[in-house]
Amino acid sequence: MTNTASRAWSALTAHHQKLGKKHLRDLFADDPGRAASLSLSFEDILYDFSKQRLTPETFDLLFKLAETSSLAAGIQRMFNGERINVSEGRSVLHVALRHSSAPFPSAQMDVMPDVLSTRKRMAEFAEHLRAGQGQGHHGAAIRDVVNIGIGGSDLGPKMVNQALRAIAHPALGVHYVSNLDGAQMAPLLQTLDPRSTLFIVVSKTFTTQETMLNATTARNWLTANLGDEVNLEHHFATVSSKPERAAAFGISPERVFPIWDWVGGRYSLWSAVGLSLMIAIGPHAFDELLRGAERMDEHFRTAPLARNLPVVMGLIGIWNTNFLGAASNAVLPYNESLKYLPSFLQQLEMESNGKSVGVTGGPVGSETCPIVWGELGNNGQHAFFQLLHQGGRLIPCDFIASARSDYPLPGHQEALLSNCFAQSSALAFGKSEDEVRESLEKELVPAQQIAELLPHRVFAGNQPSSTLLLKSLTPATLGALVALYEHKVFVQGAIWGINSFDQWGVELGKAVASRILPAFADPSLAAAFDSSTQALLAYCRKQS
């Protein structure tokens, strides 16, 4: 039975009918203690979900749905190392990557020796580089590190690196290259000195097309600039589970950092995939990041559902997606350093739960992951917020801000936060026809003009949002924040009955691309394709 056929689901449907379009204005008016009762905190994170369109009764029903979905048991199964990624026959143990004590998950299947020894090797390697002792060409110190990876081997480390740039090593440049397009790699190379550049190739299989092509281009660039005497081993390290392929590429065995099949790319920034990040922020800050995530893991594993941040966050998303019918979820950071967070969450959520087939192979029977999108909130105000306010679409928003700034400038931080709080408030409460008329009359606008302007200046409100307010953007708080979203995804996967840890949907495009590629060199191959692909290939041929 899918969860949509459960009594808990029907009860939520009925509850939604009853609650109807009850306005947030009324929900707040009905309950002066609403903000207090509909918010939670965990260490330095305040999670205020009082501006979601729900009531305490909604939560009672959502918790029942969680029970129907055996959420609590599912959580234990993950932490116990069971093979919950069934379609790939794997355990799901990214939580081990931030765990601090052995054995884990169990004495029978302890992954911690590998995890801890890798973490130690990473720290040694990072410290060495950070101390200026990393040697490039003819003993030149390494000054630039280029992470070559895509998807999970790029977004997570890059996002956190940007978030923590205030504490990054001042003299080491750390760069991230992902795109097949030479327009990312080529201009970067122009700014680098090959003698002092280290490339870290991040690919579990060491076969990812984008990553291997960029790595090959990097190798060619080193050889072209440094001549045949170049010792490539000084300029490469890798994170991969295929050391033999790395060796064939020319990477020294001491510079191969392992990654395991029980960690998926989008959950891997805590592993050696975070090596470039660790080089930037240092092993100590990296460790704090892990500790923050580990404490969130422990909270997720042990806190009762009603006080459990990832559970509450996940269930709110279920409510918005499956009962209110929201097709998307906007992520709006009010902190420039979190500028990659929307892209990171896009991957985390959409690749994990963007599926319509359940773990047992049947259709899920309900909508699943919404479209996750967003931009820096303050910039968004001057771009797409028009639609959030008056577009008539239901778009739940996550506002994310830190109370303290890493870059305090007089007047900026309070103005920024006042905008953050104002937007969620305006979205929730709107401005009624009466209020608009009153304010236009106060401005002495003539009656005729008021009549014309009125409908354009009404704000329906009732647009739901949550606010995640952090004390400041420390490694530990960021670690907890990312783990919070990871576990939110787990909660939603459990409710939808999805395996959140495979990604079969990425395979077809790769296979088709490998069939199309030879047709660039050999036009006779194009005939095998549909007429559109043929026409696109023909157009390219004309230009070359």
Added chain:
Amino acid sequence: MTNTASRAWSALTAHHQKLGKKHLRDLFADDPGRAASLSLSFEDILYDFSKQRLTPETFDLLFKLAETSSLAAGIQRMFNGERINVSEGRSVLHVALRHSSAPFPSAQMDVMPDVLSTRKRMAEFAEHLRAGQGQGHHGAAIRDVVNIGIGGSDLGPKMVNQALRAIAHPALGVHYVSNLDGAQMAPLLQTLDPRSTLFIVVSKTFTTQETMLNATTARNWLTANLGDEVNLEHHFATVSSKPERAAAFGISPERVFPIWDWVGGRYSLWSAVGLSLMIAIGPHAFDELLRGAERMDEHFRTAPLARNLPVVMGLIGIWNTNFLGAASNAVLPYNESLKYLPSFLQQLEMESNGKSVGVTGGPVGSETCPIVWGELGNNGQHAFFQLLHQGGRLIPCDFIASARSDYPLPGHQEALLSNCFAQSSALAFGKSEDEVRESLEKELVPAQQIAELLPHRVFAGNQPSSTLLLKSLTPATLGALVALYEHKVFVQGAIWGINSFDQWGVELGKAVASRILPAFADPSLAAAFDSSTQALLAYCRKQS
């Protein structure tokens, strides 16, 4: 009468019923000439919409809807300079900004003398700086230009600057600051030399909160570093319609470039708002950008509906949004240089048509602008494409690529393009159960495992997309591309009966923010707000 009540609308509804979920596989099989008949080209742009879920009959009905909506007359009214932005009582003349001959729009109301003289002043200013003759402190040459603006005063110039970075001045740094968050401005200032830095403050009203605060911070930084002897006039220019306010700030009248009320922020990159961009790419390339846009304007104004790219593109969006029920539209550039295009289009489309009230004040009666979102396509493949392929949501996609690369590296460009074409093909055609079974059997996967894997490896397909394939990313082609999207927005606004040129929805948040800000300094003011805002303010107070 709204357009939804028209016969044309009903006919489309009936047509949609009849077409049902007819699969793109069948549409292509039915018509071998489909790619040729469902694509258009304009100069160096090929627009292939054959992978949209429609037939030539769909277009016949959409063109009738366009007639019902008086689209052709609406286009002429814009080009004639009529006050089609009625809620603000203004003409809409961004097309004048790329027009090359006077009078325009008419002899009675010729804006071209202002436009041309401003363009000339911009070119002189830009050439001066590009030749190293711009003087900063004590005669130091200006080496860095910082554009301070937000929304339309940021996204357009920044997007085009990134797109054309291959031809940017090699020795002048051009930077864009928008966010209120000091975490954008402060780290940038650390990299700049105040003696050789010019700030260009872009704000029509010269009161935009973010822009004025960043400008003030810039002024403080100059004074703090260069002392009281600093001549601020050497370090500032502005684009504004309020010269008196600029003067009060300390900007010399010769360095005030005008902007007019008949151009909206999101349509303004062609005006003096593009000054920083012009400094980066030079007046000649800027002029080519304008010429490309002007030719698209002429095409839009004169081409018959069926051969008119913006009309066809706009109507496809109407079909997807209003008849197929798509809630969003993904923009997927396969060109690293177009990385800001999704954000730019997000503003252009969502701020223009994210409205539910029609131009005459009544409800529109249908869905309007979808959520526009996206990322660089190749990166997206490793992030959120899982959901596009198997998430079960209808998400029309715009694939955008250029045949030639500005940064050719061996092997990269063809691999990139093969991915672009493969993704749209895989989304359209999918992979059926039979095909999956066949390929798994070929791989000799055991029957039991095939049964388990099968449902996870099926791709439903029928996900619609268009491909915009450019010959290369020249200024002229980029100008045409942006104008194409601008006019697409116009077409959709006309169908929905929306005024695409106002943005009342941004006002409420600003007003609420200005009420919240003083509560940071004076906690007693917090009591006026809802309990959530109060709690958020209290949390911040605890941290400070």
